[in-house]
Amino acid sequence: MSVSARAVTSATDNQVCPERLVVEHITSRWGMLVLTALLDRSYRFSELRREIGGVSEKMLAQTLQTLERDGFVHRNARPVIPPHVDYTVTDMGREAGERMRAMIQWVDDRMSAVVDARAAYDRVRAERDAATEAPPVARTR
Amino acid sequence: MSVSARAVTSATDNQVCPERLVVEHITSRWGMLVLTALLDRSYRFSELRREIGGVSEKMLAQTLQTLERDGFVHRNARPVIPPHVDYTVTDMGREAGERMRAMIQWVDDRMSAVVDARAAYDRVRAERDAATEAPPVARTR
DNA sequence: CGGTATCCGCTCGGATACTG
């Protein structure tokens, strides 16, 4: 059984299906970092913020709320003063985090191949552009 | 050995490391749809556009170029009139696509759990908001 | 400490028009 690309886009064009949104929550910029960080141990909000690095309070709070709502992260708030809140992965969140960690590791193992592919691609383009005397094209990031 | 969250963020905060960019290319909105579609067969540009549905020419071209440059997609242009171009996955792209397909399938299998988690989360929030008489919070998407 | 509220720049990404 395979999942078709069609299966992940909705019937009416450009309307996203709920599955894709969940995939985006897991694979998102901060989502994947939160899930993989929580694989190792629980974190408090500020700890997690330092561990990940470069994430604003707003985005971390938003990411944690979304992942909690989807059932990937558990929020444990102890009603003391000052407040003490820590986050852990749920069983489902652990599976998701392990998948993302494996994905990141897989990419890491292939980075040299990616770098080579880019060099080859850029070289060919540079030659073509030199011949046509046209400027290079814009790229994603 | 495991991949830490730190490993995927750069030394200087908020500066992204190249690995994370590649992960984003693969998991991106259109990237994952392109890779999984190409697992089954090769596609021409317009075919792929119809198959995926809801993607603009601009974004499909951009996505294909990025994936080609990273070495995940192969572009085969036959110099005929009218032009005939088709796209296939490379060996590396096939692996990436299979990972994304597995990820999508995994999410699909757990959608009912996600829906339940959301209902529980929203119910608790609604109760809390009713008690505090405050409006609900904003969420990601 | 662990957030929320508000403001706002900037990039993503869609629509449209045009080209080889």
Next chain:
DNA sequence: CAGTATCCGAGCGGATACCG
């Protein structure tokens, strides 16, 4: 057919200030 070029609006995400 397979793109490129240009314009532009929406919303992602950062900075700052404030609250329980």
